[in-house]
Amino acid sequence: MSRLGVNIDHVATVREARKTNEPDPVWAATLAELGGADGITLHLREDRRHIQDRDVRIMIETVAVPTNLELATAEDVLAIACELRPSQATLVPERREEVTTEGGLDVVGQQDKVAAAVGRLQDAGIVVSLFLDPDPQQIEAGLATGAQAIELHTGAYAHASAKGPASDQFAELERAAKQIRDAGILLNAGHGLTYRNVRPVAQIEGMYELNIGHSIIARAIMVGLEQAVRDMKRLVSQ
Structure with missing residues (x-):
């Protein structure tokens, strides 16, 4: 049974549209927990377009489920991660002009830099x-x-x-999943997953965790966040 990590970035996107204090992504994380989330994912981008440093700090201190902090290999966010020590850090690519993360991290082109970031985070006791x-x-x-x-x-x-x-595309995911399973490390997946397309990915052998944000937050506008998380958790768990 796959775990569900709920990404609450887009709650902060709504807040930052008016630069107010609502809706609070920390409150959203609590509601996601009540809905059955196995983890909370948030992305501290270099440009701070949605999640802010304050959000990361409070969330790591208060949520009962594991926290997964997405970040680039930039010095400032690495320093924050090492100080606050989320349960997990996920290294992702970033481009200022993108609407959301587009594509995977290029490790082949910057293996030494990525390996250094991995080691630094692991030295702080963070799963990477x-x-x-x-x-x-x-x-x-x-x-x-x-x-x-x-x-x-x-x-x-x-x-x-x-x-x-x-x-x-699904066959590519299955081949990649086998490569990761054979290496003996955790297999996770995410990006663009919805209530309509998530089930086959959740059923890939060895799938440990799915990280899903936009689709859940979009449904939450209509049915509330707890119910939206419950609906997704049911699909992921079946």
Whole structure:
């Protein structure tokens, strides 16, 4: 049975649209817990477009479930992660012009830098995951960094599934999942997963955790966050 990590970034997106103090993503994390979330995911971007330093600090101190902090390999966010020590840190790529994270981390092109960030976070007692495309070379390079988990970027599968069958993209995920399982580290996945396309990914052998945000927050506007999390948890758990 796969675990469900609920990404609460877009609660902060609404708050930052008016630069007020509501809605509070910390409150959202509590509601997600009540709905059955197994973990809370949040992304501290370099430009602080949604989650703020204050959010990370309070959430790590208050939520009862594990926290997964997404971050780039930039010095300032690495320093914050090492100070606050979330349960897990997931290294992701960042581009200022993107709306949301697009594509997996390029470990092949910066293996030494990524490995140094992995080591630094692990020295602080943090489990480290890498957000990677289902590309054999990237996964092999990621394994060489010593990371304890790899989160597969499911964007290509999600985009294809919105238009029809996504058998080719799903087959890539399955091949990548086997490569990660064979290496003996944790297998996670996320990006673009919805109530309509999540079940096949949740059923991939060895899938440990799915990190889902936008679809849950979008449904929460209609039914409330606790119910939206319960609905997704039911699909992931079946």
